[in-house]
Amino acid sequence: MNLFDVYPINEITIVKAKGSYVWDDKGEQYLDLYGGHAVISIGHTHPHWVKSIEEQLEKIAFYSNSIKIPLQQLLAEKLGKISGKNDYQLFLCNSGAEANENALKLASFHNGRKKVIAFNKAFHGRTSLAVSATDNKNYIAPVNETENVIFLPFNDEDSLEECFKENARPPDGQGKGISSVIIEGIQGVGGINVAEESFLRKIRELCNENGAVYIADGIQCGYGRSGKFFSHDFAGVNADIYTMAKGMGNGFPVAGIIIAPHIKPKHFQLGTTFGGNHLACAAALAVLEVIEEEKLMGNAVMVGKYLKNELENIRELENVRGRGLMIGFDVPEELNDLRKNLLWNQKIFTGESKPNVIRLLPSLALKKRDAEDFIEALKEEIAAIKLKETVEG
Numbered sequence: 102m103n104l105f106d107v108y109p110i111n112e113i114t115i116v117k118a119k120g121s122y123v124w125d126d127k128g129e130q131y132l133d134l135y136g137g138h139a140v141i142s143i144g145h146t147h148p149h150w151v152k153s154i155e156e157q158l159e160k161i162a163f164y165s166n167s168i169k170i171p172l173q174q175l176l177a178e179k180l181g182k183i184s185g186k187n188d189y190q191l192f193l194c195n196s197g198a199e200a201n202e203n204a205l206k207l208a209s210f211h212n213g214r215k216k217v218i219a220f221n222k223a224f225h226g227r228t229s230l231a232v233s234a235t236d237n238k239n240y241i242a243p244v245n246e247t248e249n250v251i252f253l254p255f256n257d258e259d260s261l262e263e264c265f266k267e268n269a270r271p272p273d274g275q276g277k278g279i280s281s282v283i284i285e286g287i288q289g290v291g292g293i294n295v296a297e298e299s300f301l302r303k304i305r306e307l308c309n310e311n312g313a314v315y316i317a318d319g320i321q322c323g324y325g326r327s328g329k330f331f332s333h334d335f336a337g338v339n340a341d342i343y344t345m346a347k348g349m350g351n352g353f354p355v356a357g358i359i360i361a362p363h364i365k366p367k368h369f370q371l372g373t374t375f376g377g378n379h380l381a382c383a384a385a386l387a388v389l390e391v392i393e394e395e396k397l398m399g400n401a402v403m404v405g406k407y408l409k410n411e412l413e414n415i416r417e418l419e420n421v422r423g424r425g426l427m428i429g430f431d432v433p434e435e436l437n438d439l440r441k442n443l444l445w446n447q448k449i450f451t452g453e454s455k456p457n458v459i460r461l462l463p464s465l466a467l468k469k470r471d472a473e474d475f476i477e478a479l480k481e482e483i484a485a486i487k488l489k490e491t492v493e494g
């Protein structure tokens with residue numbers, strides 16, 4: 102049997118990882134500034150994370166959600182403390198798409214409405230409603246096409262107000278009104294676009310006025326990556342539901358949503374077989390313990406600031422943006438090979454956004470020394486490309 106070929110892949114086989122480094126099957130070492138797509142939060146194979154999973158594995162890995170799983174409560178308490186959302190309620194699932202799917206569904210159960218506002222360049226996942234709220238027609242199968250999702254320009258307060266005016270209180274009943282607004286605090290796949298604080302506050306205000314649910318997609322920009330637990334927190338207002346995945350398990354598949362207290366649970370509206378299993382909870386708890394113990398959000402701010410400053414001083418790069426250790430910059434056409442060359446010549450993994458954005462999504466434990474090495478390597482590769490162009494005329 103062959104694998105179903107869904108992505109173009111690099112011809113590299115990674116067999117070992119530690120901290121911000123990975124090694125291939127030939128023993129070659131790579132600096133990982135991609136974090137396996139923003140997943141590695143506390144560093145690859147962190148000893149505390151490994152030990153917690155191993156110890157849990159010896160006890161019990163899984164039992165269904167029909168019994169008490171005290172680890173879930175421990176995780177909820179720790180998450181409440183670190184995120185500052187103590188009074189929220191936690192629902193656990195397995196992936197980012199599933200988290201958003203549940204959030205959108207819960208919002209609709211809550212207010213009985215159908216319409217979702219999402220934004221241009223948004224990515225919310227591959228499941229049915231999450232993909233319908235994703236701004237890429239190539240990902241949406243005919244069966245997922247719906248009139249229930251309205252796309253608006255990102256950071257455009259006027260069009261948001263207009264849309265609420267048109268849809269919030271339709272004359273023919275509640276069903277067509279706006280159920281929820283879903284937004285990434287910093288768009289990831291869309292190319293590291295930071296939501297303006299005033300825009301997030303406007304969403305909060307309009308949701309309050311119209312009984313809609315504000316859903317903060319924190320799957321890529323959350324879990325401390327921006328320097329705050331949720332990047333949406335920079336706006337100083339709370340969302341009704343936050344979704345999380347990626348960094349939550351540091352590579353162990355675990356995801357969740359946290360739900361404001363005014364949204365009440367009803368039995369059987371949401372459910373899951375694997376979500377919140379013992380092993381996933383052990384991994385997620387270990388991640389939070391390390392984030393707290395090693396002050397990784399502070400590290401993300403410090404190393405992120407260094408990287409951004411240095412990148413801004415490289416005059417060939419344009420539009421350096423982002424927060425903490427979620428950074429993007431535009432690469433001009435003449436440096437098209439830059440990301441490829443960083444990988445093959447310098448052995449550094451970075452992320453990308455088509456057509457020309459390099460994304461940095463390293464572990465939150467990235468050391469300044471590693472960031473310095475990256476800047477050095479980047480300058481070297483830029484100079485090499487320019488030299489080649491000069492020689493070739």
Ligand SMILES: Cc1ncc(COP(=O)(O)O)c(C=O)c1O
Pocket residue numbers: 196197198199201224225226227285289290318319320321322346347
């Ligand atoms: C902002 C955002 N939301 C949702 C998802 C989907 O997460 P998953 O791939 O775990 O389903 C992603 C994945 O890249 C993402 O970046």
